[in-house]
Amino acid sequence: PFFEMSKEVERLYGGDIATLIELNGQPALRRYEEQALNAICKSHRSAVIAASGAIVADAALFDQLLRSAHTIWLQASPEDHMGRVIEQGDLRPMGNSRNAMDDLRAILASRAADYSRADATLDTSAQVFGQTLDRLEEIARTLLT
Template identity: 35%
Template structure:
């Protein structure tokens, strides 16, 4: 007796799974093979072969069968348990709903199993100069997942540098663009590391959605290092016209600490080399299993 090759084993398992799911879906809907044949345009004989695991059906014909059963074709082929009929209906309704309705649904479901909602998506929060961009980029490269800076996404979407965005749209307009960019990022990526502006935590609705959809890590450092790093980036705005800049920075950080503490984890970069801080971030991601369960 000749052993099957791995590809033949996989193919046989796929055909058997497909046969069982087509038969089960047809019976759940109370359809005879003849009725399913009329609905799908696939002959009863071909359907009988398909349900017996003897048919090598084409993708186009399988799509007809799936549509007649009111299923996505993926539900017939997926390795895991397929969604039942009601779950398929809910999925279709969700896809067709406007973004605000989708947000409401996600808000209702997230508390039931928040880890599933956040799985694979990591967001770095904290004041500017803490190291979010540098560490996020390094961690993304190490883990092989995308790194996104939300402000860069806003610049790409508006086709303006951030300074012009702020001047043209004002603070309120920028916050609206920020919320929209967050929606785009969470919709586009199942796995990612995101870096956001320090003030996003002061926007209750946007921050609530961020905490709902992302595992969060507070990247923190001392006020002195915040100031030094911002200066090192060539941005003197925190010092312009503000002789008490350090006092202002300390007050701002103090006021936001309760908000930043909502993060699931922290990485302190004070007096740490960049590579050491990047390793700290990777260790936090592994310890908390932030990538577990992601697609």
């Protein structure tokens, strides 16, 4: 089965992540992510879990993910990343900041060491979806054999 961590958090919380963060802060989001990851790992011997890049903000939770699963980090250039986030209609991370791109570059750079701990990395920049999917399947097969 496929699980998107943000959807699992929203299901457990009973509302959207923006409201969760606004009312309860980032620590509450991390607690819900931990509950979701624990539930998935407990109820499924194998699964595909899509976690947000911010999961590295909680070292213990990220360590748990690394121990519990094969991890493939999907990375993109800051420009591609920003474009994709905007296409999805999610402006929370950057709001209306004039320095949004600089902020994003700084965030990605600060997380690079954690991201590099994944079993594999796939750069999705300048690739069409089909190419990315083919390469992702190839990497996953390699990790599972």
